[in-house]
Amino acid sequence: MPELPEVEALCAFLRERLTGRVVARVQPVAISALKTYDPPVTALEGLTVGSVARHGKFLDIEAGGLHLVIHLARAGWLRWKDELPAEPPHPSPKNPLALRVRLAGDAGDGFDLTEAGTKKGLAVHVVRDPAEVPGVARLGPDPLDPGFTPERFATLLHGERRQLKGVLRDQTVLAGVGNAYSDEVLHAARMSPFKLASSLTDEETARLYAALGDTLRDAVERSRGLAAGELKAEKKLGMRVHGRTGRPCPVCGDSVREVSFADSSLQYCPTCQTGGKPLADRRLSRLLK
Structure with missing residues (x-):
């Protein structure tokens, strides 16, 4: 997408x-x-x-x-x-x-x-x-808008009792971030996709805000000047964890893992994001029963 x-x-x-x-x-x-x-x-x-x-x-x-x-x-x-x-x-x-x-x-x-x-x-x-x-x-604020400050981001997360992955993908909270870049932002911020947004410390909120802006700006810069037909390939090449299940994390070398859902999946690095612990993949767990 x-x-x-x-x-x-x-x-x-x-x-x-x-x-x-x-x-x-x-x-x-x-x-x-x-x-x-x-x-x-x-x-x-x-x-x-x-x-x-x-x-x-x-x-x-x-x-x-x-x-x-x-x-x-x-x-x-x-x-x-x-x-x-x-x-x-x-x-x-x-x-x-x-x-x-x-x-x-x-x-x-x-x-x-x-x-x-x-x-x-x-x-x-x-x-x-x-x-x-x-x-x-219904769109929420644009993360690349000059008026989207760290304080505004912190206000959006305050009291938000959902997991970070879902919050970042919610277009009524943030406009424009989907499944792929939410994986990338969370990897850059070194945070679990299942971490509750309301549990973030001030330092973690600042780190996530910086990762959000840096990840999106870097992706925009990589795409600058490309023809429409070249954008899909550039997006795929620029990913560090999304769509890279089983491949080495470019930061630490651990294998990128996946959690599957009914109509989507997320990718993450255990070493960088979850203290080395793999997240439960409910679909895989059902197959193993």
Whole structure:
């Protein structure tokens, strides 16, 4: 799933290619991706793109006072095409294409929104204000916002009796951090994903705040200037523990471990994060009974 750093890089990539351009055609293919109907997506046609912004994991393309707000979900992606096919797109069970945006001009360029797999989560909204999108309206503060201070972070954690992993992933608490970067932040902070947020000392809270900002800023910097098609590979290469089960921790050399859940998993280093003790993997425990 694209998270804050990848969406930030997509914003920069699109900002260079869309700002000042006129939208020629918006062609929906997967109707399930459209979450609004008034205004219709075709209302964007003929409008000039004024800006491209990010709200957490949401992309926001503004044109003529309307906002095309996109959430790529788990398996969605944006694919830029310097030359789109001339023929109109058609729905097909084997075709991952969900929406096509064609720009005016002789180049025939634009982008496709695609979504792999059978579980569909890609969401496309056309609204007059991004706050009309429920997911945007519920977002917590952005960790890279200059106004996101250590004091504000400490206030968010105060009285929070959930595990750190869940708190970091909660978009109503922090905007933009998902499964992958929460693993990375906790590894950098040398904290167990199961540690209760309310149990942190002042020193631990400061350490977690620094790890959060440093991890996200480093990921954004690594992605800077990359084309949209290169961002997934860069994200994977930059991970220290997430997605690296069984491989050596780059800090201490211990094997990265995993805890599996129904629809996701987390990775961590026992030596760096849990005092050398492996965390209980409930799914594995059931298999061993």
